[in-house]
Amino acid sequence: MTLLGLDLDYVACIVLFCVGLYMLVAKSNLIKKVLGLNVMETAVFAFIVTSGMIDGGQEPIVVAGSAPPYTSPIPHAMVLTGIVVAVSVTAVALALIAQIHAHYGTIEVDELKELP
Amino acid sequence: MRTFALALVLVVAATMVIGIAGLPPHGDPDGPVHTHVGARYLEQGVAETGLRNLVTAVLLVYRGFDTFLEVVVIFTALVAVLALPSATRQPPPPRGEGAAASRREADDAVPVSPVVFLVVRLLAPFIAVFALASLYRGHVTPGGGFQSAAIIGAMMIALGLVFGREHAARLVPHGAKAWLQALGPLVFAAVAFVGWRLTGAFLGFPADEAAYALREAMVVVLEVAIAVGGAVILAQLFMALDAPS
Amino acid sequence: MSVVFDAVMLLLLIATAITVARARDLVAAVVKFGLYSLVLCLVWQHRGAPDVAITEAAVGAGVTSVLFLLTIAKTARSERG
Numbered sequence: 001m002t003l004l005g006l007d008l009d010y011v012a013c014i015v016l017f018c019v020g021l022y023m024l025v026a027k028s029n030l031i032k033k034v035l036g037l038n039v040m041e042t043a044v045f046a047f048i049v050t051s052g053m054i055d056g057g058q059e060p061i062v063v064a065g066s067a068p069p070y071t072s073p074i075p076h077a078m079v080l081t082g083i084v085v086a087v088s089v090t091a092v093a094l095a096l097i098a099q100i101h102a103h104y105g106t107i108e109v110d111e112l113k114e115l116p
Numbered sequence: 117m118r119t120f121a122l123a124l125v126l127v128v129a130a131t132m133v134i135g136i137a138g139l140p141p142h143g144d145p146d147g148p149v150h151t152h153v154g155a156r157y158l159e160q161g162v163a164e165t166g167l168r169n170l171v172t173a174v175l176l177v178y179r180g181f182d183t184f185l186e187v188v189v190i191f192t193a194l195v196a197v198l199a200l201p202s203a204t205r206q207p208p209p210p211r212g213e214g215a216a217a218s219r220r221e222a223d224d225a226v227p228v229s230p231v232v233f234l235v236v237r238l239l240a241p242f243i244a245v246f247a248l249a250s251l252y253r254g255h256v257t258p259g260g261g262f263q264s265a266a267i268i269g270a271m272m273i274a275l276g277l278v279f280g281r282e283h284a285a286r287l288v289p290h291g292a293k294a295w296l297q298a299l300g301p302l303v304f305a306a307v308a309f310v311g312w313r314l315t316g317a318f319l320g321f322p323a324d325e326a327a328y329a330l331r332e333a334m335v336v337v338l339e340v341a342i343a344v345g346g347a348v349i350l351a352q353l354f355m356a357l358d359a360p361s
Numbered sequence: 362m363s364v365v366f367d368a369v370m371l372l373l374l375i376a377t378a379i380t381v382a383r384a385r386d387l388v389a390a391v392v393k394f395g396l397y398s399l400v401l402c403l404v405w406q407h408r409g410a411p412d413v414a415i416t417e418a419a420v421g422a423g424v425t426s427v428l429f430l431l432t433i434a435k436t437a438r439s440e441r442g
Contacts, residue, residue, distance in 0.1 A: 006133065006136060006137060007136060007139070007141055007142060008371075009142060009367070009371070010136040010139065010142070011133070011136070012371040012374065012375060014129055014132045014133060014136065015129075015375050015378075016374060016375060016378050017128075017132070018125045018128065018129045019375070019378040019379055019381075019382055020378070021121075021124070021125050021128060022121050022122070022125050022382060023381070023382045025117075025120070025121040025124055025125075026117055026118050026120075026121035026122075027382075027440070028117075028440075028441075029387070029440040029441070031387050031390075031429065031432060031433060031436070031440075032382075032387070032390065032440055034429075035381060035390055035391070035394055035429070036382070038394065038421075038425065039378050039381065039382075039394070039397070042397070042398070042401055042417075042421065045401075045413070045417075046374075046401060046404070046405075049405055049408055049410050049413060050142050050408065051139075051142050051149055052149055052154075052410075053142055053143055053408045053409055053410075054143055054144075054145055054150055054409075055143040055144070055145065057143075057409050058409060059258060059409045059410065059411050059412075060158065060169070060170040060171060060409075061168055061169045061170065061171075061256065061257065061258065062158075062161070062162050062168050062170065063168050063256050068158070069145055069150075070158050070170070070409075071408070071409035071410065072149050072150055072154040072158075073154070073157055073158070073161075073170040073171045073173070073174045074149075074153070074154050074157065074174055074179075075149070075410075076171045076174075076410050076412055076413050077171055077174040077175045077179055077182070078182075079410070079413050080171070080175065080262050080412060080413060080416055081175075081182055081183065081186045083262075083413070083416050083417060083420050083421065084186055084189070084190055084262060084346070084416075084420070085186060085189050085190075086420075086425075087190070087350070087353075087420050087424055087425055087428075088189050088190045088192070088193030089193070090425055090428060090429075091193050091194075091197055091353045091357065091428055092193050092196045092197055094357060094428050094429065094431075094432040095196070095197040095200050095356065095357060095432075096200070097432055097436065098357065098432050098435045098436065099200050099201070101435065101436040101437070102435075106437075107436050107437060108440075108441050111441075169412070171412045172412075250415065258411035258412045258414075258415060259412065259415065260412065262416055263412060263415045263416050263419070266415070266416050266419035266420045266423075266424070267415070267419045269419070269420075269424055270419040270420070270423035270424055273423065273424060273427050274423075277427065350420075350424055353424075353428065354424070354427060354428065354431070357428055357431045357432060357435075358431050
């Protein structure tokens with residue numbers, strides 16, 4: 001599917017990325033920011049998986065009954081790595097947020113800025 | 117802030133749209149994704165690695181360094197979370213308006229519904245069997261170390277949510293906990309050095325026909341280590357964030 | 362068929378992402394993020410990436426959501442400002 005020469009699947013990934021970026025920058029709540037970061041990450045994963053697909057392709061598992069064309073396995077391996085890194089980043093960020101709340105009693109960046 | 121965010125988003129979106137305008141259409145069999153090294157993996161992968169699931173082959177054999185460091189990353193994340201003085205102290209009284217409301221919300225905890233209780237108890241063994249099957253059959257069906265680590269980890273977290281953290285903590289033997297958490301990086305390093313001794317390359321896998329069984333054994337050890345270590349780390353992340361405040 | 366499925370799924374993805382961004386209640390935002398992850402996992406299964414789909418279903422929709430909910434339980438439930 002293309003529109004004005006742009007691949008709409010890629011455009012969808014860009015829209016998702018931008019929604020995540022908006023959440024990351026515009027929201028004051030730290031949890032909302034981390035959610036936005038997750039949306040951005042998944043948008044990038046969706047982009048990578050989409051780039052590896054092939055028309056009429058099967059999953060890259062070469063067994064009896066499967067035939068080429070196969071989708072490229074490299075993007076899948078990259079995204080698997082990325083998903084695990086994403087959950088690590090999320091866990092550390094959330095632990096830090098819980099810590100910030102325990103110390104300052106708020107997780108709103110606006111209020112944190114006004115603290116002495 | 118909102119205006120700035122919108123402007124930033126527009127600039128980034130415009131840049132990325134210009135970027136994708138120059139990309140070849142996806143799904144094209146002659147695209148660069150399918151003609152460079154990916155094509156070689158698809159043609160030679162089964163013969164070179166003995167793995168029929170080429171995603172696993174790329175993860176463990178062709179791109180072993182990525183996977184090694186990924187295991188180190190998730191282990192480091194656990195270390196970082198555990199290193200924080202986990203919020204064991206009572207939080208100070210919240211400031212500002214809305215604080216009282218959030219206090220009230222935190223207080224009315226909902227008891228676990230019997231439906232959820234029963235469903236989790238009924239499903240847990242099936243989830244465990246699915247995870248083990250995706251590990252055991254990971255070379256011929258979708259699945260493998262990371263997938264089963266994620267499934268087992270999610271199952272342990274579900275059990276911990278429904279039956280309480282003490283119950284879930286018992287799933288990981290206490291004496292072996294530290295070793296299990298570090299299982300992924302340790303086993304990966306050990307296999308990498310075995311590969312070094314055998315082939316002269318760090319994380320190398322013997323490629324000749326004679327060493328087929330040895331290569332198979334190295335892959336199986338890595339998969340099991342990733343699955344067990346990953347699942348334990350995910351469960352421990354849950355425990356650390358769930359520590360009573 | 363495939364084009365229709367893709368279009369519906371991508372529109373659903375964008376719609377869920379926007380509702381995640383708009384939700385004031387953080388628990389609602391996290392639940393919507395879980396839905397977003399599940400839709401994404403269907404898309405990936407459809408695009409020939411079952412390994413990624415399994416992992417996303419377990420990690421994205423399961424583990425990440427639980428970690429978020431635990432943190433929300435410790436901090437504040439509603440977004441201010």
